[in-house]
Amino acid sequence: MAERLLQASRQRRAKGMTAAAGSASRAALPLLLGALLAFGRAYVLDDSDGLGREFDGIGAISGGGPNFGASLHILKVEIGGDGQTTDGTEPSHMHYALDENYFRGYEWWLMKEAKKRNSNITLMGLPWSFPGWLGKRFDWPYVNRHLTAYYIVSWIMGAKRYHDLDIDYIGIWNERSYDINYIKVLRKMLNYQGLERVKIIASDNLWEPISASMLHDQELMEVIDVIGAHYPGTYTAKDARLTKKKLWSSEDFSTSNNAMGAGCWGRILNQNYVNGYMTSTIAWNVVSSYYEQLPYGRSGLMTAQEPWSGHYMVEAPIWISAHTTQFTRPGWYYLKTVGHLEKGGSYVALTDGLGNLTIIIETMSHKHSKCIRPLLPYFNVSHQVATFFLQGSFSEIPELQVWYSKLGKSSERFLFKQLDSLWLLDSSSSFTVELQEDELFTLTTLTTGSKGSYPPPPKSQPFPPIYKDDFNVEYPFFSEAPNFADQTGVFEYFMNMEDPGEHRFTLRQVLNQRPITWAADAASTISIIGDYKWSNMTITCDVYIETPRKGGVFIAGRVNKGGILIRSARGIFFWIFANGTYRVTGDLAGWLIYAVGQVEVTAQEWYTLTLTIKGHVSSGTLNGKLLWSEVPVNFPKNGWAAIGTHSFDFAQFDNFHVDATP
Numbered sequence: 001m002a003e004r005l006l007q008a009s010r011q012r013r014a015k016g017m018t019a020a021a022g023s024a025s026r027a028a029l030p031l032l033l034g035a036l037l038a039f040g041r042a043y044v045l046d047d048s049d050g051l052g053r054e055f056d057g058i059g060a061i062s063g064g065g066p067n068f069g070a071s072l073h074i075l076k077v078e079i080g081g082d083g084q085t086t087d088g089t090e091p092s093h094m095h096y097a098l099d100e101n102y103f104r105g106y107e108w109w110l111m112k113e114a115k116k117r118n119s120n121i122t123l124m125g126l127p128w129s130f131p132g133w134l135g136k137r138f139d140w141p142y143v144n145r146h147l148t149a150y151y152i153v154s155w156i157m158g159a160k161r162y163h164d165l166d167i168d169y170i171g172i173w174n175e176r177s178y179d180i181n182y183i184k185v186l187r188k189m190l191n192y193q194g195l196e197r198v199k200i201i202a203s204d205n206l207w208e209p210i211s212a213s214m215l216h217d218q219e220l221m222e223v224i225d226v227i228g229a230h231y232p233g234t235y236t237a238k239d240a241r242l243t244k245k246k247l248w249s250s251e252d253f254s255t256s257n258n259a260m261g262a263g264c265w266g267r268i269l270n271q272n273y274v275n276g277y278m279t280s281t282i283a284w285n286v287v288s289s290y291y292e293q294l295p296y297g298r299s300g301l302m303t304a305q306e307p308w309s310g311h312y313m314v315e316a317p318i319w320i321s322a323h324t325t326q327f328t329r330p331g332w333y334y335l336k337t338v339g340h341l342e343k344g345g346s347y348v349a350l351t352d353g354l355g356n357l358t359i360i361i362e363t364m365s366h367k368h369s370k371c372i373r374p375l376l377p378y379f380n381v382s383h384q385v386a387t388f389f390l391q392g393s394f395s396e397i398p399e400l401q402v403w404y405s406k407l408g409k410s411s412e413r414f415l416f417k418q419l420d421s422l423w424l425l426d427s428s429s430s431f432t433v434e435l436q437e438d439e440l441f442t443l444t445t446l447t448t449g450s451k452g453s454y455p456p457p458p459k460s461q462p463f464p465p466i467y468k469d470d471f472n473v474e475y476p477f478f479s480e481a482p483n484f485a486d487q488t489g490v491f492e493y494f495m496n497m498e499d500p501g502e503h504r505f506t507l508r509q510v511l512n513q514r515p516i517t518w519a520a521d522a523a524s525t526i527s528i529i530g531d532y533k534w535s536n537m538t539i540t541c542d543v544y545i546e547t548p549r550k551g552g553v554f555i556a557g558r559v560n561k562g563g564i565l566i567r568s569a570r571g572i573f574f575w576i577f578a579n580g581t582y583r584v585t586g587d588l589a590g591w592l593i594y595a596v597g598q599v600e601v602t603a604q605e606w607y608t609l610t611l612t613i614k615g616h617v618s619s620g621t622l623n624g625k626l627l628w629s630e631v632p633v634n635f636p637k638n639g640w641a642a643i644g645t646h647s648f649d650f651a652q653f654d655n656f657h658v659d660a661t662p
Contacts, residue, residue, distance in 0.1 A: 040384075040385035040386050040387040040432050041341070041342040041343075041384065041385070041386050041387065042386075042387050042388075042389060043337075043339070043341075043347065043386060043387070043388050043389070044337055044388075044389045044391055045335055045337050045349045045357070045359065045388055045389065045390050045391065045394060046335070046336075046337050046389075046390075046391040046392040046394070047335060047336075047351065047392040047393055047394065048391065048392040049336060050336065051333040051334065051335060051336065051351070051353070052277075052333060052334035052335055052336045052338065053246075053273075053277055053279050053333070053334055054246075054279060054331065054332075054333050054334075055279055055280075055328060055329075055330060055331070055332045055333060055334060055350055056073075056074075056122075056226075056246060056248065056279045056280035056330050057072075057073025057074045057122060057280050057325075057329075057330040058072060058073055058074065058269065058280065058281055058282075058321060058324055058325050059072050059073055059074025059075060059076055059122070059124075059280065059281075059282040059283070060072055060074070060075065060076070060282060060283040060284075060285060060286035060300075060301055061076045061077070061078070061251060061282060061283065061284045061285045061286060062075075062076070062077050062078055062107065062110060062285055062286055062287075069314070069318055069319075069322065069452065070301055070302075070318045070321040070322060070325060071118070071321070071322060071325040071326045072114075072118070072121065072286070072321065072325060073118075073120075073121065073122060073325060073329070073330050074121065074122040074123075074124060074280065074282055074330075075110070075111060075114045075121055075122070075123055075124070075286070076123075076124040076125075076126060076250070076282050077107040077110065077111060077123070077124065077125055077126075078090050078107065078125075078126065078127070078128055078174075079092075079093075079107075079125045079126060079127040079128075079152065079155050080092050080093070080104065080105045080107065081127050081128060081129035081130040081131060081515055081516065081518075082095060082129060082130075082131050082132070082489075082490050082511055082515040083128065083129025083130070083515035083516065083517045083518055083519070083521055084129070084487060084488055084517065084518070084519040084520070084521045084522075084563070084564065084566060085128035085129060085174075085518050085519060086295060086296065086519065086563055086564055087290040087291075087294040087295060087296065087485075087562070087563045088290060088294070088485050088486055088487055088562070088563065089129075089486045089487065089488065089489065089490055089521075090105050090107070090128075091104040091105045091479060091480070091490045091492065091510075092104070092130075092131045092490075092515075093154070093155055093158060094131055094151060094154065095131055095490070095510055095511065096131070096133055096512075097133045100154065100158070101479075102155075102158035102159070102161070102162040102163070103162070103479065104479040104492070105478070105479065105480070106478060108159070108162075108163050108165070109478070111123055111159070111163070111165050112163055112165065115165065120329075120330075122168045122169070122330065123159075123165060123166065123167050123168050123169075124167070124168065124169040124170070124171065124201070124282075125152075125155065125156065125159075125167050125169070125170050125171065126170070126171030126172075126174050126201075126204060127141075127152065127171070127172075127173060127174065128173075128174045128518040129515050129516055129517055129518040129519075130148065130151070130515060130516040131151075131515055131516070132511075132513035132514050132515045132516060132648075133513065134147060134148050134151060134516060135516045138516075139514075139516050139517060140516065141173060141182075141516050142179040142181075142182050145179065145181055145182040145185045146185055146189070148182065149182065149185045149186045149189045150189065152170060152186065153186075153189050153190060153193055153195070156170065156190075156195060156198060157193065157195075166197075167198055168197075168198065168199065169198070169199050169200070169201050169225075169226065170186070170190075170198055170199070170200055170201070171200075171201050171202070171203075171204050171228070171250075172186075172200075172201075172202050172203050172204065173203075173204070174204050174205075174251075174518060175204060175205050175230060175251075175518075176205070176518065178202055178203040178205075178210060180213060180217065180220055183200065183202060183220060183223060183224065184219060184220065184223055186200065186223075187200060187223035199225035199226065200223060200224050200225055200226075201224070201225065201226040201227070201228045201248065201250060202224050202226075202227065202228065203227075203228070204228050204229075204230060204250050204251065205229065205230060206229055206230070207227065207229045207232065207236055207237035207239070207240040208237055208239060208240075210224075210227060211227060211237055211239035211240040211242070211243055212239050214227075214243050214245070215239055215242060215243060221243065221245075224245065225245070225246065226245060226246040226247075226248050226250075227240050227243065227245050227246070227247055227248070228248045228249075228250025228251075229247075229248070229249060229250065230249070230250060230251040230252070231249075231251065231252055231254070231371070231373045231374055232249050232252075232272070232276060232278070233374040233376075234267075234268055234271040234272050234274075234275040234276050234278075235275050235276045236276040236277060236278065241277065246279055246280075247276065247277055247278045247279065248278055248279065248280040248281070248282070249268070249272050249276075249278045249280065249281045249282065250280070250282050251282055251283075251284050252268055252272070252281050252282065252283060252284070252371075253265055253268070253283035253284060253299070253301075253317075253371065253372075254283075254284045254285075254296060254299050254371070254372050254373065255299060255370075255371045255372045256297075256298050256299060256372075257288065257298050257299065257300060257301060257302065257303060257315035257316065257317050258298075258315075258316070259316060259368060259407050259408065259410070259413060260368055260369070260370060261299075261315075261316070261317055261371075262315075262316035262317045262319075262320045262407055263364045263365070263368040263369030263370075263407050263408070263438060264364075264369050264370060264371035264372075265283065265301075265317045265320045265321070266320045266323070266362050266364050266369065266405075266407070266440050267346075267362060267364040267369040268281060268371065269281055269320070269321075269323075269324050269360075269362075270346045270347070270348050270360055270362050271346050273334055273338065273348055274338050274339060274340065274346045274347075274348060279334070283300075283301055283317070283321075284299070285299060285300045285301075286300055286301055286302075287300045287301065287302055287303070287304050288300035288302070288303045288304070288305055289303075289304050289305055289307075290305060290485060291305065291485060291528070291532060291562070291640070292305055292532075293532040293562075294485075294562045294563040295562075295563040295564055295565060296372075296563075298315075299372075300315075301315065301317045301318050301321060302314050302315045302317070302318050303315055306460060306461065306463075307482060307483065308461065308463060308464060308483065309458050309459065309460060309461035310457065310458040311457050311458050311459060311460040311461065312457045313457070314454075316407070316413075316415055319405060319415040319416035319451070320405065320415075320440065322403075322416055322449075322451075323360055323403060323405065323416065323440050323441075323442045324358075324360055324442070326446075326448070326449045326450070327358040327360075327403075327442055327444040327446050327449060328350050328358055329352065331352070332350045332351060332352045332353075332358075333350060333351055333352075333353065334348060334349070334350050335348075335349040335350065335351065337349065341361075341363065341384060341386060341435070342384060342386075343380075343381065343382045343383070343384035344363060344365075344379060344380055344381030344382060344384075344437070345361065345362050345363035345364065345381055345384075345435065346361075346362055347359060347360065347361045347362075347386075347388075348360050351393075351394075355393065355397075355445070356444075356445045356446060357390070357394050357397060357400075357444065357445050358442065358443070358444040358445070358446065359388065359400075359441075359442070359443040359444065360440070360441070360442050361386075361433065361435070361439075361440070361441040361442075361443075362439070362440050362441075363381050363384075363435050363436065363437050363438060363439045363440075364381070364407070364437075364438055364440075365381045365408065365437040365438050366378055366379050366380070366381070368407055368408045368437075368438050369438075381437040381438075382437065383434075383435065383436055383437075384434075384435050385432060385433070385434050385435070386432065386433055386435060387430055387431070387432040388430060388431055388432075388433070389428075389429065389430045390424070390429040390430065391429070394429070395429045396429070397424055397429070397445060398423065398424060398425050399421050399422065399423055399424065399445070400421060400422040400424065400431070400443040400444060400445060401418070401421050401422075401443070401444050401445070401446065401447055401449060402418065402419040402420065402421060402422055402441065402442070402443055403416060403417065403418055403419070403441070403442040403444075403449055404416075404417050404418075404419050404439070404440070404441055404442075405417070405439070405440040406438065406439055406440075407438040407439075407440070408437065408438030416451050417451075418449065418451070422443065431443070462531055462533070463483075463530050463531035465531070465534075465659070465660045465661045465662075466658070466659050466660070466661060467483075467529070467530065467656075467657070467658050468655075468656065468657045469481060469482075469483075469507075469656045470505075470654065470655050470656075471493060471494075471505050471506050471507045471653075471654060471656075472504075472505045473493055473505060474495070474505065476493045479492045479493060480492060480493070481493065481507050483529050483530075484507075484527045484528070484529045484643075485527060485528050485529065485562070486525075486526075486527045487522070487526045487527065487528055487562045487563065487566045487569075488521045488522040488524065488525045488526050488566055488644075489509050489510075489511050489525025489526065489527070489644070489645065489648065490509065490510050490511050490525075491507050491508065491509050491510070491525075491527045491643075491653075492507070492508055492510050493505070493506075493507060493508075494506050494507065494508035494510075494652060496652065502654075503542065503544070503606060503652070503654050505654075506544070506652040506653060506654045507643075507652065507653045507654070507656075508650065508651070508652045508653075509525050509644070509645050509649070509650060509651050509652075509653075510650065511525065511648045512648055512649060512650060513648050514648050519563075519564040520564060520565075520566070520567045521566070521567070522566045522567045522569070522588055522589070523567075523589065523647060524554075524588055524589075524590075524644055524645060524646055524647060525644045525645045525647075525648060526556075526559075526566065526569070526588060526642050526643070526644035527642060527643055527644060528559055528562055528640040528641070528642045529640060529641050529642065529656075529658070530640045530641045530658060530660065531640070531660065532638065532639060532640055533638050534557070534558070534638055534639065534640070534641070534660040535558070535613075535637060535638045535660075536613060536614045536615065536660065536662065537557050537558075537612075537613055537641060537658055537659065537660040538610065538611070538612045538613075538658070538659045538660075539555050539556075539557055539610070539611045539612075539641050539656075539657070539658045540555075540608065540609070540610045540611075540655070540656075540657045540658075541555050541608070541609055541643060541653055541654070541655065541656045541657070542606055542607070542608050542609075542653065542654040542655045543555070543576070543606070543607055543608075543609055543643075543651065543652070543653055543654075544604070544605070544606050544607075544651060544652040544653075544654070545576075545577075545578045545601075545602075545603045545604070545605075545649075545651055546603060546604065546649065546650035546651055546652065547578060547603060547649040547650060547651075548578055548602075548603040548604070549578055549579055549603070550577075550578065550579070550646075550647070550649070551577070551578040551603055551645070551646065551649045551650075551651065552575055552576065552577035552578065552645065552646030552647075552649075553575070553576060553609075553643070553644070553645050553646065553651045553653075554573045554574055554575040554576075554642075554643070554644050554645075554646070555573075555574050555609050555611050555641075555642070555643055556571045556572060556573040556574065556588075556611070556641065556642040556643070556644070557571060557572050557611055557613045557618075557639065557640075557641050557642075558570075558571045558572055558613060558633070558636050558637070558638055558639035558640075559571035559588075559639045559640045559641070559642045560636040560638075560639040562640070566588070567588070567589065568587070568588075568589075569587065569588040570586060570587050570588075570592075570635060570636050570639075571586070571587070571588070571636060571639050571642070572584070572585075572586065572594075572611065572613055572618050572631075572633055573585045573586070573587070573588060573590075574609060574611045574620045575590075575646065576599060576601045576607065576609065576622065577601065577646065578601065578602055578603040580598055580599060580600065580601055580602065581596065581597065581598055581599060581601075582595075582596070582597055582598075582599045582601070582620075582622070582627060582628070583595070583596050584596075584618075584620065584628060584631055586635075588644075594631045594632075595628045595631055597627070597628070599622060599627060601622075606654075607622060607623060608621075608622070608623050608624065608655075609621070609622060610624075613633055615633075616632055616633055616634060617629075617630055617631065617632060617633060618631045618632075618633050619631065641658045641660075643656065
C-alpha cells in the first residue's frame with residue numbers, strides 16, 4: 001500500500017508540475033508528503049525557542065510593487081553630487097552654495113513611482129560624490145562637517161517638502177572614508193530638524209573599520225542604526241556581530257542579469273542570512289537603463305535601455321526576487337532554525353508571528369551562481385531528498401502554497417511557476433522535497449503570490465541613425481535632455497533670457513568647478529549619445545562658450561569609453577577655444593593631437609561646428625566653412641557621438657544633429 005501511495009503521489013505531483021512548466025518541467029522530481037517517504041535528511045522548522053533576527057527587506061539601488069514581479073521592499077537612491085558614479089553623473093540639488101533645486105535628475109520621480117506601487121516601500125539615500133563647493137578646493141567632503149550635514153539634511157527635507165517623500169535611512173559616503181565626528185554631527189542636525197525617525201547606516205564599504213570604531217566609541221554606537229557592507233560574500237565580521245546592530249548587505253549583486261546572475265542572486269538572498277545574519281540585501285542595480293557598452297552593462301534586475309523604442313526585458317533576477325519578496329514583509333522574523341542542506345544549498349524560514357510561514361530553499365550550483373565579486377570558493381551541490389518537520393506554532397499548518405524556479409541549463413530553465421499546493425494534515429506536519437541543483441522553492445501559507453501578466457514590450461530597435469534635438473522645451477519634466485548620458489559635468493535644459501531668438505532654449509553645462517569625486521572624472525566635461533556601433537557619422541551642433549579666454553567646447557564621434565573609464569576615452573574630438581584656436585584630438589584628455597590652428601572664435605558668440613567621420617578620414621567645418629580635412633582615423637572603429645567643454649566652465653549647445661546612416 002505504501003508503495004502504491006508513493007507512486008500515486010509522484011504521478012499527481014508530476015502532472016501538476018508538467019502543467020505549470022510544460023515540456024521543460026522536471027516531472028520526475030515532485031514534492032512529496034513526508035508521510036509517504038521514509039528517507040531524506042531531516043530539518044526542523046520550529047519557533048518554540050524563540051525567533052531569529054528581524055527581517056528588514058530586499059531592495060535595489062535606484063521600484064517595487066506588492067505581489068507582482070520583484071515586489072521590492074527597499075529602494076536606495078543616489079543623492080546626486082555632480083560627479084561620475086559608475087555609468088554617469090547625477091545632478092546635485094545644490095550645484096553651488098546658494099543654489100537649491102529639488103527637481104533635478106530622475107531620482108525624485110523614481111521614488112514617487114515606487115511609492116505609487118508600494119506605499120510602504122523603504123526609501124534610502126546615499127551620496128557617491130558631492131558638489132565641489134563643499135570641499136573648498138579639497139577633494140574631501142568633511143572639510144566643514146556641519147556644512148556637509150546641512151547639505152544632506154536639506155536633501156531629506158526637500159524630498160518631503162517638494163515631493164511628500166519620507167526618507168527612512170541615510171548613508172555617509174559610498175565606499176569611501178567615513179568621518180566619526182561627521183556622523184555624530186549628522187545625527188544631531190537630523191534631530192534638530194525633527195528628523196529623529198531618519199536612521200543612519202554606515203559605512204557602505206566593508207565591515208571594518210566601522211565596526212571596531214563603534215565598539216570603541218559609545219556615542220558612535222548610539223547614533224548608527226545599521227552597519228551596511230558591500231559585496232560581503234555572505235559573511236560578516238566578528239566585530240560587526242558584537243555590536244548587536246542590524247547587519248545589511250547594503251550593496252550586492254552587480255552581476256549580469258542572465259541565468260548566472262539569477263543564480264548568484266538566489267544564493268545570496270538566502271545565504272547572506274544563513275552565513276552572515278544579514279537581514280537585508282540590496283542589489284546594484286534596480287534597472288539597467290544606461291547604454292549597454294558602459295561599465296557593468298545589463299547588471300540590473302531587469303533591462304530597459306532603449307527609451308527611443310520602449311523595449312524592455314523582465315530578466316530572471318526579477319522572478320528570483322519574487323521567491324522571497326512576494327511572501328515576506330519587513331517586520332517578519334527569521335526562524336532560528338535555518339541553515340545549509342546536507343548536499344549543498346540552503347534554506348531559510350520566516351514568520352510574521354501571526355501564524356504565517358514562508359520557507360525558501362535554494363540549491364544553486366557553484367558553476368551557475370558566481371557573482372561578479374567576491375571570488376566564490378568552490379562547493380558542491382548534488383541530488384538530495386530533504387524532509388522538513390514543522391514544529392511549535394507551525395505544527396497545525398494545513399497547507400502550503402508552492403512556487404518553483406529552475407535555473408542552470410537553458411533547456412531546463414523556467415521561472416516562478418506555481419505548483420500544486422501541499423497538504424500537511426495527514427503528514428505529521430512534515431513534507432519531503434526532492435532537490436536537484438540550481439533550483440529554488442518557496443513554500444508558504446500566503447496565497448497572494450502572483451506572476452501576473454503584462455503586454456509584450458515594443459520590439460527592440462537600434463538608436464535612430466538620424467537624430468535631432470533643438471532643446472526647445474520651456475517646462476521640461478526632467479532637467480536633462482533625453483538620450484544624452486552625462487559622463488563628466490552636468491548638462492541641463494536652459495532658458496537663455498538674453499537671447500529671445502533662435503537660442504532662447506538650449507542645453508547648458510552648468511558646473512563651474514570640479515566635484516568631490518567618487519570615480520575618475522575627466523578633466524573635461526562630456527555627454528554621450530547614440531549607438532555605440534556607429535562608425536560613419538556627421539555631427540552638427542551650435543555651440544556657445546561663456547568663459548572668455550580660457551573657455552572651450554567640442555563635438556566628438558566614435559567615443560569608445562564612458563563611466564568610470566571616461567578619462568581614457570578615445571574618439572575624434574573637434575575643439576574650439578575662446579582664445580582663437582582649434583584642435584583635433586584622438587582622445588578626451590587631449591594627448592593625441594591630430595591638428596591645431598588659429599580660427600576667428602571668441603567667447604559669448606554662437607558658432608556652428610560640424611564633424612564628419614567616414615571610413616579612415618575625418619573633417620570639420622566652422623559655420624559651414626571647411627576648417628580641417630583629411631585627418632586620418634585608424635582608431636577607434638566605432639563609438640558614440642558626444643558634446644562637452646574643455647574644463648568645468650559654463651557653455652551652451654543647441655540644434656544638435658547627427659546623421660549616422662551607413
